[in-house]
Amino acid sequence: MKFQAPKGVKEYLPPASSLFERVRDALIAPARLANYQLMELAIFEETEVFTRGVGESTDVVSKEMYTFTDRGDRSLTLRPEGTAGVMRAVIESGMDRGQLPVKIYYVGPFFRAERPQAGRYRQFYQVGIEAIGSEDPYLDVEVISIATQGFSNLGLKGFTLVINSLGDTESRIAYREALSKYLLSLSLDEATRERARINPLRVLDDKRPEISAALSQAPSILDFLNEPSRRDFEKVQAGLDSLDIQYEINPRLVRGLDYYTKTTFEFVHPQLGAQSGIGGGGRYDGLMESLGGQPLSGIGFGIGLDRVILACEAEGISGFFGNALSCFIIPLGSEFQSEAMFIATELRARGLRVDSAFGDRSLKAGMKAADKSGAQFAFVLGERESVSRSIELKELATGKVQSIKLEELASYLLTARSEDTSGIQGDISRENTRG
RNA sequence: GUGGGCGUAGCUCAGCUGGUAGAGCAUCCGGUUGUGGUCCGGAAUGUCGCGGGUUCGAGCCCCGUCGCUCACCCCA
Numbered sequence: 001m002k003f004q005a006p007k008g009v010k011e012y013l014p015p016a017s018s019l020f021e022r023v024r025d026a027l028i029a030p031a032r033l034a035n036y037q038l039m040e041l042a043i044f045e046e047t048e049v050f051t052r053g054v055g056e057s058t059d060v061v062s063k064e065m066y067t068f069t070d071r072g073d074r075s076l077t078l079r080p081e082g083t084a085g086v087m088r089a090v091i092e093s094g095m096d097r098g099q100l101p102v103k104i105y106y107v108g109p110f111f112r113a114e115r116p117q118a119g120r121y122r123q124f125y126q127v128g129i130e131a132i133g134s135e136d137p138y139l140d141v142e143v144i145s146i147a148t149q150g151f152s153n154l155g156l157k158g159f160t161l162v163i164n165s166l167g168d169t170e171s172r173i174a175y176r177e178a179l180s181k182y183l184l185s186l187s188l189d190e191a192t193r194e195r196a197r198i199n200p201l202r203v204l205d206d207k208r209p210e211i212s213a214a215l216s217q218a219p220s221i222l223d224f225l226n227e228p229s230r231r232d233f234e235k236v237q238a239g240l241d242s243l244d245i246q247y248e249i250n251p252r253l254v255r256g257l258d259y260y261t262k263t264t265f266e267f268v269h270p271q272l273g274a275q276s277g278i279g280g281g282g283r284y285d286g287l288m289e290s291l292g293g294q295p296l297s298g299i300g301f302g303i304g305l306d307r308v309i310l311a312c313e314a315e316g317i318s319g320f321f322g323n324a325l326s327c328f329i330i331p332l333g334s335e336f337q338s339e340a341m342f343i344a345t346e347l348r349a350r351g352l353r354v355d356s357a358f359g360d361r362s363l364k365a366g367m368k369a370a371d372k373s374g375a376q377f378a379f380v381l382g383e384r385e386s387v388s389r390s391i392e393l394k395e396l397a398t399g400k401v402q403s404i405k406l407e408e409l410a411s412y413l414l415t416a417r418s419e420d421t422s423g424i425q426g427d428i429s430r431e432n433t434r435g
Numbered sequence: 436g437u438g439g440g441c442g443u444a445g446c447u448c449a450g451c452u453g454g455u456a457g458a459g460c461a462u463c464c465g466g467u468u469g470u471g472g473u474c475c476g477g478a479a480u481g482u483c484g485c486g487g488g489u490u491c492g493a494g495c496c497c498c499g500u501c502g503c504u505c506a507c508c509c510c511a
Contacts, residue, residue, distance in 0.1 A: 004502085004503095007503090058509090059508075063508095110511080112509095114510080115506095115507095115508095116503095117505060117507095118505065118506090124511060125511085205510090206508080207507085207508090207509095255510085256509060256510055257510090273505080273506090274507085275510075275511075277511065302511060305511085306511070307511060308511090330470080362465095363469055365464090367470050368472085370471060371471040371472055372472095379470090380469065380470065382469065392469095392470080396472085399471085401470085
């Protein structure tokens with residue numbers, strides 16, 4: 001029996017995992033700089049958090065949830081998205097009664113029971129932020145700009161930002177009615193008609209050519225925005241303009257979750273194949289209330305790490321460069337292994353990344369291992385070095401050798417180590433890329 | 436749930452009209468004294484996804500099955 005990861009689960013193993021770390025950290029950093037704080041949340045929730053939060057009529061809830069019953073006969077569900085859980089935690093902890101807006105970020109795995117394909121997995125990773133408790137359209141601008149800052153930390157260029165407004169509840173209801181009427185006047189297949197009745201906005205997302213052709217005559221949401229909604233949308237655009245963030249307006253951008261109102265947005269990357277959305281989000285007005293909290297508006301985004309990683313690969317962006325091993329120690333025979341370990345431990349305590357050869361193999365094998373490790377330096381530890389307290393430190397890239405006293409080794413390695421080139425703007429880069 | 440493509444060594448793949456398996460890379464050892472990369476020599480590794488069928492004979496043909504992958508619906 002040969003075991004393998006469950007279907008549709010994408011795992012990140014070395015060396016590819018270094019890009020995963022880099023992407024994750026690059027996307028988190030701007031949220032932290034904007035005073036968003038981490039929530040490390042439950043990975044499974046009471047099922048009702050999602051059925052009420054995300055909406056019964058969505059595909060996510062109706063056919064994609066991993067739901068199970070625990071031993072206490074409770075229905076639990078592996079989280080399919082992040083926003084509902086954040087709202088639940090905000091309400092549960094009473095943060096919605098404190099200083100507003102509440103600004104939260106989160107990272108981690110999410111689960112949907114779909115057929116996997118490129119960029120769509122059953123276990124996938126998202127970085128998300130939520131800002132709850134303010135209707136100020138400049139908060140929308142901040143949220144969007146945090147996402148773009150994350151992408152620019154990575155050096156990503158080939159994406160575009162698409163925005164739309166679904167209007168407030170009043171505008172949305174009016175539009176919904178008009179759209180539903182229009183859609184039902186067309187000859188559509190039964191499943192699509194059903195959707196047109198339950199949630200007509202989502203039909204706008206359909207990419208099948210016959211459907212999208214029929215949609216060309218559909219009424220536009222932008223014509224149904226009432227005065228306050230229209231003004232807010234203009235403010236969002238003006239804010240993006242002032243930050244020099246490029247975008248295009250697509251009145252058909254609705255997104256698949258029921259809770260969205262007003263601003264919606266999505267980042268798409270054309271080089272990814274069918275699943276081209278690398279992130280998206282929007283404002284939600286009724287969500288907090290529907291989960292039993294204060295009637296507060298919020299806005300947030302979710303960015304798909306897996307898809308951003310694909311985008312990086314498409315643009316030739318790779319993992320950390322600054323994490324190279326500083327030094328590789330080759331004990332000459334097993335009698336010097338404990339001393340090698342002692343030196344390695346001292347160097348690591350100074351923040352240096354150090355490895356050594358194991359298994360009592362030949363010197364040649366040790367040097368080969370040093371070479372493959374990518375270490376900046378290597379040295380042999382044997383009788384001579386142990387007695388003289390001095391080593392021949394070899395710089396592997398150049399082959400240059402020089403004598404160094406063991407007591408001076410750490411400070412020598414510290415000054416010689418290569419610069420961090422991860423390019424992340426933000427305090428997190430220090431913690432995760434050094435050494 | 437529906438459709439297409441693909442399953443041969445750890446990885447990437449070759450294998451002609453059926454004659455019982457190969458390359459490159461990676462791994463390990465060696466090229467005589469305590470220094471890697473290039474080079475040279477050597478070694479190990481496969482129930483050819485699995486089950487059945489056709490055939491004197493199947494990696495190759497047929498059927499089934501499992502898995503991977505891409506796409507649809509939908510979404511990150």
